[in-house]
Amino acid sequence: xxxxxxxxxxxxxxxxxxxxxxxxxxxxxxxxxxxxxxxxxxxxxxxxxxxxxxxxxxxxxxxxxxxxxxxxxxxxxxxxxxxxxxxxxxxxxxxxxxxxxxxxxxxxxxxxxxxxxxxxxxxxxxxxxxxxxxxxxxxxxxxxxxxxxxxxxxxxxxxxxxxxxxxxxxxxxxxxxxxxxxxxxxxxxxxxxxxxxxxx
Numbered sequence: 001x002x003x004x005x006x007x008x009x010x011x012x013x014x015x016x017x018x019x020x021x022x023x024x025x026x027x028x029x030x031x032x033x034x035x036x037x038x039x040x041x042x043x044x045x046x047x048x049x050x051x052x053x054x055x056x057x058x059x060x061x062x063x064x065x066x067x068x069x070x071x072x073x074x075x076x077x078x079x080x081x082x083x084x085x086x087x088x089x090x091x092x093x094x095x096x097x098x099x100x101x102x103x104x105x106x107x108x109x110x111x112x113x114x115x116x117x118x119x120x121x122x123x124x125x126x127x128x129x130x131x132x133x134x135x136x137x138x139x140x141x142x143x144x145x146x147x148x149x150x151x152x153x154x155x156x157x158x159x160x161x162x163x164x165x166x167x168x169x170x171x172x173x174x175x176x177x178x179x180x181x182x183x184x185x186x187x188x189x190x191x192x193x194x195x196x197x198x199x200x
Contacts, residue, residue, distance in 0.1 A: 031057040031058065031059035031165070031168070032058065032059050032060075033057070033058035033059065033099055033101075034055055034056065034057050034058070034162070034163040034164055034165060034167065034168045035055070035056055035058075035098060035160055035161065035162055035163050036053070036054070036055050036056075036160065036161050036162075036163040036167065037052070037053075037054055037055075037056060037081070037093060037095060037096070037123065037159075037160050038051075038052060038053040038054075038157075038158065038159055038160075039051075039052045039053075039093055039123060039125060039155065039157065039158040039159075040052075040155075040156040040157045040158070041091050041125060041153050041154070041155055041156065042153065042154040042156055043085055043087065043089065043091075043152070043153055044151065044152055044153060044154055045087070045152070046085070046086070046087050048085055048086055048087065049156070050083055050085055050091045052081060052083050052091065052093050053171075054078070054081050054171055054175065055163045055167050055168040055171040055172070056076055056077065056078065056095045057076060057077055057168055058074075058075075058076045058099035059074070059075075059076075060072045060073060060074045060075075061073045061075070074099075076095060076097065076099050078095060079094065079095050080092055080093070080094050080095065081093045081095065082128075084131050084182040084183065085131075088130065088131050088132075088183075089127065089128055089129055089130065089131060090126075090127075090128035090131045090134070090137075090182075090183065091125065091126070091127060091128075091153065092125070092126035092127075092128065092137065093123050093124070093125055093126070094123065094124040094126070095123075096117070096121070096123055096160060098117060098160065103116065103117065104116060104117070104162065117160055120159075121158065121159055121160055122141070122142070122143070122155070122158060123158055123160070124139055124140070124141055125139070125140045125153065125155060125158075126138065126139050126140070127140070127152045127153050129152075130183070131182055131183030132183045133183075134183070138152065140153065140155065
């Protein structure tokens, strides 16, 4: 999963320095929360509508070590969802960090109750001009960004909502079945598909 990255990098660094790394007898993924992220994005130059809809999981990696106590690493996956366009670009969404249950509690301000997250939640949307080169992207963080005459994309709708284990499993299977490596991104290396074509 994506949140293995920092821990794996640390272990590689320690090993390279000649220190002994205790062996992990067991690693298990414990997802305990789920939410759905969706966005409809129009590519201005071509008019193509890109529909992004996925279920993110929150949980922990539990590692049982040979010479010390178990360790727990918390995170979510996927961190980023990338969808290719028919014209060879990529549209990306950074998954919002709303794993904490408090992020979903209603908020009262001056006696008025507001939904949390808000119904008009605006995720970070990224536009990559070339699927074969992911070194550069333009991020859109506000309504003003989409209103710019230089904007490459238009956000038609977006939002997040609570989900569950059954929906996560259904999305994971459908996305895995439809997965195709595109452009510079590697395929088939992660249990969580980070790049997928739209399911027709």
